[in-house]
Amino acid sequence: MRLILEPRAAPPVWAKWAAPFAALAVTGLIGAIIFALLGKPPIESLRVMFLDPLLDPLSLEDVVVKSAPLVLIAVGLVFAYRSNNWNIGAEGQFVIGGLIAGGLAVAAAGGGASGPWLIVAMLAGGALGGIAWGAIPALLKIRFGASEILTSLMLVYVAEKILDYLVRGPWRDPKGFNFPQTISFEGWARLPTLGDGRFHIGIVLTLAIALFAAFVLARTLYGFSIRTFGESPRAARFAGFSPAKVSLSAFAISGGLAGLAGAIEVAGPIGQLQPSISPGYGFTAIIVAFLGRLSPIGCIFAGLALAVSFIGGEQAQILLNIPLDLTKVLQAVLLFAILGADALTRFRPRLIRSAGAAV
Amino acid sequence: MSESPPEDDTPLVAARGIVKTFGAFTALGGVDLTVKRGEIHALLGENGAGKSTLIKILGGLLAPDAGTITWDGRPVAIDDPATARALGIGIVFQHFALFEALTVAENIALALGPSVTPRNAARLVEALGSEHGLPVPADREVGTLSVGERQRVEILRCLAQKPRLLILDEPTSVLTPQEAADLFATLRRLAAGGCSVLFISHKLDEVRALTSAATILRAGKVVAHADPRRETAASLAAAMVGTEIPELKPAAAHALGPPRLVVDQLASHESDPHAVALKDISLEVRGGEIVGIAGIAGNGQKELFAHLAGERLAERAAMIRIDDRDAGMLGPTERRQLGAAFVPEERLGHAAVPNFSLTDNAFVTRHATSGAARGGLLRRSAARRIADAVISRFHVRTRGPGTEARRLSGGNLQKYVIGRDMIADPKVLVVDQPTWGVDAAAAAAIRQALIDLAAEGAAVLVISQDLDELFQVADRIAVLSLGRLGPARPVAALSRTDVGLAMGGIAAAEAERAHEAAAGAGEGTHAPHS
Numbered sequence: 047m048r049l050i051l052e053p054r055a056a057p058p059v060w061a062k063w064a065a066p067f068a069a070l071a072v073t074g075l076i077g078a079i080i081f082a083l084l085g086k087p088p089i090e091s092l093r094v095m096f097l098d099p100l101l102d103p104l105s106l107e108d109v110v111v112k113s114a115p116l117v118l119i120a121v122g123l124v125f126a127y128r129s130n131n132w133n134i135g136a137e138g139q140f141v142i143g144g145l146i147a148g149g150l151a152v153a154a155a156g157g158g159a160s161g162p163w164l165i166v167a168m169l170a171g172g173a174l175g176g177i178a179w180g181a182i183p184a185l186l187k188i189r190f191g192a193s194e195i196l197t198s199l200m201l202v203y204v205a206e207k208i209l210d211y212l213v214r215g216p217w218r219d220p221k222g223f224n225f226p227q228t229i230s231f232e233g234w235a236r237l238p239t240l241g242d243g244r245f246h247i248g249i250v251l252t253l254a255i256a257l258f259a260a261f262v263l264a265r266t267l268y269g270f271s272i273r274t275f276g277e278s279p280r281a282a283r284f285a286g287f288s289p290a291k292v293s294l295s296a297f298a299i300s301g302g303l304a305g306l307a308g309a310i311e312v313a314g315p316i317g318q319l320q321p322s323i324s325p326g327y328g329f330t331a332i333i334v335a336f337l338g339r340l341s342p343i344g345c346i347f348a349g350l351a352l353a354v355s356f357i358g359g360e361q362a363q364i365l366l367n368i369p370l371d372l373t374k375v376l377q378a379v380l381l382f383a384i385l386g387a388d389a390l391t392r393f394r395p396r397l398i399r400s401a402g403a404a405v
Numbered sequence: 406m407s408e409s410p411p412e413d414d415t416p417l418v419a420a421r422g423i424v425k426t427f428g429a430f431t432a433l434g435g436v437d438l439t440v441k442r443g444e445i446h447a448l449l450g451e452n453g454a455g456k457s458t459l460i461k462i463l464g465g466l467l468a469p470d471a472g473t474i475t476w477d478g479r480p481v482a483i484d485d486p487a488t489a490r491a492l493g494i495g496i497v498f499q500h501f502a503l504f505e506a507l508t509v510a511e512n513i514a515l516a517l518g519p520s521v522t523p524r525n526a527a528r529l530v531e532a533l534g535s536e537h538g539l540p541v542p543a544d545r546e547v548g549t550l551s552v553g554e555r556q557r558v559e560i561l562r563c564l565a566q567k568p569r570l571l572i573l574d575e576p577t578s579v580l581t582p583q584e585a586a587d588l589f590a591t592l593r594r595l596a597a598g599g600c601s602v603l604f605i606s607h608k609l610d611e612v613r614a615l616t617s618a619a620t621i622l623r624a625g626k627v628v629a630h631a632d633p634r635r636e637t638a639a640s641l642a643a644a645m646v647g648t649e650i651p652e653l654k655p656a657a658a659h660a661l662g663p664p665r666l667v668v669d670q671l672a673s674h675e676s677d678p679h680a681v682a683l684k685d686i687s688l689e690v691r692g693g694e695i696v697g698i699a700g701i702a703g704n705g706q707k708e709l710f711a712h713l714a715g716e717r718l719a720e721r722a723a724m725i726r727i728d729d730r731d732a733g734m735l736g737p738t739e740r741r742q743l744g745a746a747f748v749p750e751e752r753l754g755h756a757a758v759p760n761f762s763l764t765d766n767a768f769v770t771r772h773a774t775s776g777a778a779r780g781g782l783l784r785r786s787a788a789r790r791i792a793d794a795v796i797s798r799f800h801v802r803t804r805g806p807g808t809e810a811r812r813l814s815g816g817n818l819q820k821y822v823i824g825r826d827m828i829a830d831p832k833v834l835v836v837d838q839p840t841w842g843v844d845a846a847a848a849a850a851i852r853q854a855l856i857d858l859a860a861e862g863a864a865v866l867v868i869s870q871d872l873d874e875l876f877q878v879a880d881r882i883a884v885l886s887l888g889r890l891g892p893a894r895p896v897a898a899l900s901r902t903d904v905g906l907a908m909g910g911i912a913a914a915e916a917e918r919a920h921e922a923a924a925g926a927g928e929g930t931h932a933p934h935s
Contacts, residue, residue, distance in 0.1 A: 054428060267778040270768055277761065278754040283716050284747075285769040286738030 051393035061391040066337050066348065069383035076383075077376050086366055094365055095358035095373075105361070107244050109353045111315060115140070115307040115324075117349035118252045119331035121259045121342045122303030128263070128340055129275040131187075131296045133180065135198030136304040137328025138205035142179040143172035143305025144312040145209050148319035151235035151312075152217050152228050164234040169309045176305015177298045179205060184297035188290045194297070202328070210321045217319060228319040237314040248310035255303065259342040272296060304328060325356065326374065333381045336388075352377065415478040417442045417601045418463070418494075418570055423472035425458050432458040434625040435472070440570065440618075445592060445602040447612045447633055450622035451645055451844035453814050456605050459622070460572050463603075464496045465489035495563030496572040501555050505548035505679060509541055509558050516562045526565075533564050538591050548679055552703050553584040560591070571595065572603040577611060578870065579702055582905040589615050607645070607845075608873075609638035621645055646845050653853055653877055656860035662692025665864035666745070666833045667726040671719055671733075673708055673888075681705040683712065686890045688883065690833070690864040695855060696893050697879030698868045699904050705888040706868050707750075710837045713866070714747035715740045727833055738773045745833040746770070746826035750841060750868075752815065756822040759811035763803065763821060766810050767791040770826055791825065799824035800850065816847030823851055827858060834858060837868040852878050872901055884908055 074096065078088035099105040119136045126133040133139075147168035154164050183197040214226040222229070237246040263269035274282040275292050283289060308323065316323055334352050338344030359373030416439045425433040433455045440446045450456045461467040463474070465483040474481055476492055483489050489496075503512050514526035521529075527543040534540050539557045547555060556576060563571055573592075577585040592602050592615065606612050612619060613633045621629040621644045629644045666689070673683040683705050690696045700706060711717040712725065719725050719733030726732060727743045737747070747770070749755045757766045767788040772778040777787035792806035799820040803813055810818055823839065839855065840848035855878050859865045868885075869875050875882050876896060883893035884907040891907055 265783050267768070267772055267781045267783060270765070270772070270778070270783055274758055274761075274769065277758045280751070280755045281758045281769055284714065284737060284749060284755055285772065286715070286736050286741070288736075 048397075050396050051389070052396055054392060054394050057391045062339060062388075065387035065391055066339065066344075066384060069337070069380060069387045070351070072383040072387075073376060073380040076379050080372065080375070081368070084368070084372075086368055091362060091366055091368060095362045095368075095376075096354060097358075098361060099354045099357040105357055108357050109350060110249060111244060111246070112356050113346075113349040113353035114249045114252045115311055115327045116331050116334050116352055117256060117345050118248075118307040118310070119300075119304045119328055120334035120338060120345040120349060121252075121256045122300035123331055123335040124259065124263070124338075124340050124342055124345060125272055126296045126300040127276070127335060129272040129292050129296045130279060131184070131293050131300075132195045133183070133198050133297055133300045134195050134332065135180070135183065135200075135202045135328070136300060136331055137324060137326065138198070138202035139176040139179045139301040139304035140308035140311075140324055140328045141202070141205040141209050143176040143308030144316075144323045145205070145212065145308070145319065146175035146305070147172040147309035148228060148231075148312045149212070149217065151231045152319075154235060155229055155231070160234045162234055165237060165313060168235065168313050169306060172309025172312075173302045173306040176308065177302040179305070180297040180301015181294065184294045188293055194293075198297075206322075209319065209323070213319050213321055219318075226321050230318045231313065235313060236317060237310060246310070246314040248314050251310070252307075253346070256342045256346055263342065268295075304331075330356075330377055333377055333384070336381065336384050352380075355380075414441065416440060416475075417444075417477065419475045420459075420463070421473050421475075423459065423462060423474075424470045425455075425462065425467060426470055431625050433462075433469070436622065436625070436627050438620050438627075440601050440603055442569075442601055443596050443599045444618055445596050445604055445616045447616035447619035448603055448605045448622065449607065449609075449612060449619050449641065449645055451607065451816075453624075453844070454622040454645070455625040456622055457574065458625075460496060460574060460603070460605065463489065463494060463570075463572065465494075490566055493567065493569035494572065495566055495568035495570070497556065497559045497563060497574065497576060499574045499576075499578065501559050503547045503555060503558060506546060508544050508546055509550075509561075510543040512547055512558060513562050513565055517565060529565055530561060533561050537561075537564060537594060538587065539564075552579040552701055553581070556580070556588075564595075568600060570601045570603060572605070574605045575607070576604070577606065577608060581701060581908045582872070582901060585611065609633075609641045612641065613638060623647055642845055651846075651849055651853075653849065653856065656856050659693050659860055659862075661694055662862055663729075664689040665692045665728050666690040666713075666835070666866060668713070669724055669726070671709075671712060671724045673712060673717070673719075675708070681708055681888045683708050684888045686888075688866075688890060688893060690866050692832070692862045692864050693859055694880040695859045695865040695867060695878050697875035697882040697896075698866065698885050698890070699872060699875055699882055699908055700868075700870065700885035701908055702870055704885050706837060706870075706885060708888070709885065709890075710747070710749060710835065710868060713835045714749070741770065741774050743833075744831055745835070746829065746831035748823050748826060748834070748836040748839065750838040752818045752822055753811060757810040757818060760809055762807050762809055763792045763796070763801075763813075764789045764806045766821075767795075767825055771829065774829060791828070792821075794828050795821055795824035798828060799854070814844070816843040819843045820847055820851060823854065827854060830861070831858075831863055833864045833866075835866045835868070838870065839867060840869075840871065840874060848874075872904060875904075876901065 074092055078092055081088040081091040099109050119140060123133060123136060150168050150171050154160060179201060182201060183194040186192040186197050187194045213228055217228045219227060219229045237248055239246050263272065271282060271287040271292055274285060274287060311323060312319060330352055334345055334348045337351065338348035355373055355377060359370055362368040363370045418440050420438045423433050423436045436459060448456050458467065462469050463483065465486045465488050474483060481492065510523045510527035510530055513530055514521045514523045517526065530541060530543040539561055541554055541557045541561060547558060556579060576588060580588060596602055604616055616633050619631045619633045620627055621631060623645060633641060668686055668688040671683055671686040675682045681704060712719055715735055715737040722731035722734040724733040727740060727745050730743055732740050732743060753759045758769065764785060768778060768783065771791060775787065775791060777784050777791065789806050795801060796803060796806065801817050801821045803817060813821065839851050855865055855867065867875065867879060879896055881893040881895050882899055882904060884891040884904060886908060
């Protein structure tokens with residue numbers, strides 16, 4: 047007996063968009079089994095984790111705030127993944143973006159300078175920092191053929207260590223009782239907020255960028271070159287598109303948006319630099335990108351779905367004493383489920399009974 | 406052989422009512438095939454007729470949805486390749502499955518399982534090679550062999566497993582006429598020894614010369630069982646295609662213009678050990694003429710095309726001139742803007758993006774030369790007009806420009822990718838294998854279009870491994886062998902034999918060297934079986 051995957055002649059179009067929902071259902075099922083094995087009530091645990099955040103208006107606001115960095119990073123990753131550039135290091139680019147923005151805020155506060163330019167400089171600096179950090183694996187790939195998967199991933203840890211050093215050393219708040227963190231940012235070092243103060247302007251920016259990205263991808267020659275490189279690199283080169291330019295620009299876009307997301311987090315919800323400024327947004331955004339079908343608009347919805355799991359995970363820890371790490375387990379299960387669902391839309395599994403003839 | 410064949414005329418293999426569907430597509434709709442013992446049987450049909458599906462079923466690579474197969478009169482289920490091998494079915498596929506970094510003997514040893522060491526296999530290669538007239542140097546790395554030699558390795562690998570049915574899928578498409586003649590002699594000897602041969606081809610003259618029975622498939626159905634010796638090539642072609650193939654209309658007499666494509670001492674350095682370096686290639690194609698480049702695959706065609714199309718740059722700009730402009734250092738887009746057009750060998754994944762619609766595929770070669778992407782914005786309506794025009798002018802059978810490229814048959818997609826550039830009336834057209842794997846009707850249409858384009862004043866360069874094609878369309882032919890290009894001679898002054906010899910010139914010399922080496926190393930060896 048062996049299992050083979052036979053290509054399906056024509057995978058229906060709806061299957062591509064049904065796959066995420068199937069994956070969510072499978073993840074819920076596996077989640078319920080894990081909860082049951084942990085001795086937690088499976089149905090209630092699922093409700094707390096995935097449903098309650100959507101029902102309570104306050105939690106819903108949290109979900110939206112939490113989704114912003116996920117969506118922003120994922121939209122950038124769409125450009126990388128659609129062009130066959132496997133940027134796994136958005137977490138590092140996010141950290142560098144936050145670090146640059148935070149550094150500017152610290153320096154401005156130290157010099158007593160402020161003004162609307164500060165927040166603009168923080169966001170621009172964050173984006174540029176992310177671009178620079180993302181350009182490293184791209185240049186290594188172009189120049190030496192180094193696997194961008196490895197280099198971009200390894201640079202995550204480099205970025206985290208740099209941040210860790212800075213907040214424990216030179217940038218530590220002198221009046222902070224030796225806590226490893228910078229001063230709390232104020233005034234123009236913070237993002238303007240909307241409404242009751244929990245929504246910040248970064249959410250609006252994220253939405254606008256996602257829509258613009260969708261336009262670029264679908265309607266411009268640049269977007270066409272990205273998609274062509276992803277579908278068939280030889281055809282893309284034959285079309286006259288430069289692989290080096292596409293690799294570099296795709297890494298610049300994904301790194302830049304991750305850096306911008308880092309700057310927004312630091313200037314928005316967090317308001318200072320700490321040894322850790324991300325609960326793994328850069329990695330979770332990979333799941334968001336795939337769950338959102340590598341489409342910028344799809345990423346908005348997928349980002350909301352993953353944000354639910356973050357908020358729900360915290361709730362489940364408080365209410366049901368379910369470890370927070372389980373959230374990450376379920377996010378990983380979701381990634382496997384979505385990749386599996388994609389494989390099953392393109393291939394039909396078949397069990398072949400072997401006659402057992404041997405040669 | 407493990408068992409001696411029974412002394413009656415039970416066919417060796419008889420397939421009845423074989424059905425295979427892929428989704429909504431019926432590849433085989435109830436096909437019968439009977440191969441007698443010691444018979445050379447032709448399986449004929451156009452691309453997409455179901456030939457490959459049928460042999461994959463016989464080889465245990467695909468399971469039929471319905472139908473029965475009997476072997477020596479006994480019903481069998483061929484569930485996997487091991488079962489097929491155990492029955493005695495050996496297949497030589499069009500695309501070889503050899504490890505290039507291993508020697509011939511190591512490749513054969515791998516196929517025979519752990520009981521055979523490479524040393525034993527080397528002896529087996531020598532013995533089988535001399536028995537069947539298939540000389541191959543056992544200790545050479547496969548990566549250094551010519552395509553013809555690799556095919557011999559594939560055949561030897563099958564023979565080492567003592568097959569009773571040898572299936573060859575388009576075996577002559579990679580051979581010179583002389584190599585093909587050698588292969589036929591081997592196959593006749595095998596058949597005389599009792600081994601059945603199933604020979605897949607669309608070259609009808611070969612089929613008539615070699616085979617004594619034929620099964621003709623069209624669109625997944627058997628349309629005729631015939632004795633090819635009693636048919637004409639035209640009658641076989643008509644059965645395959647279902648209609649008569651139109652004769653090519655030669656171009657009306659026209660004066661040749663100045664050289665529009667000039668290649669001047671083009672050379673390339675290859676870092677990949679399996680690539681062929683181009684050596685001092687010089688060539689002129691004048692407006693109004695078609696120049697053919699003949700040669701066996703793997704003699705630098707890919708590298709030459711990549712340099713002409715600008716996918717790879719020449720060392721000096723003057724090495725390639727398009728309409729008197731130095732183009733050697735320009736990329737594909739700039740060369741297209743000079744009025745050149747290129748059609749590579751691979752349709753899917755090189756000329757066209759499989760998952761893109763025909764409309765989107767119009768952008769691939771026309772984004773800079775049609776106004777469909779002016780200002781960096783995609784104008785899909787403009788691209789759709791291009792796609793519509795190609796579809797109607799070149800009779801591309803498809804549901805419309807929104808259809809993905811991968812859903813088109815080989816012939817229809819080839820008409821599309823050639824037509825996509827041809828409707829822009831290019832000044833220079835370089836096309837690699839214009840009708841490879843294309844059905845006869847589409848091939849005729851494409852060749853006619855090439856002739857007509859040249860008649861309008863374009864310079865057309867056709868790279869092809871199909872000599873018949875080159876003799877049909879080209880005004881002059883040059884032979885590419887091991888990265889060197891011979892002089893382009895007028896077709897009227899050339900015979901097929903001349904070209905074939907030039908194509909195989911270096912391959913033949915290599916085989917001779919190998920022969921000598923084998924004679925030196927093989928002394929005292931003895932056939933382990935026979």
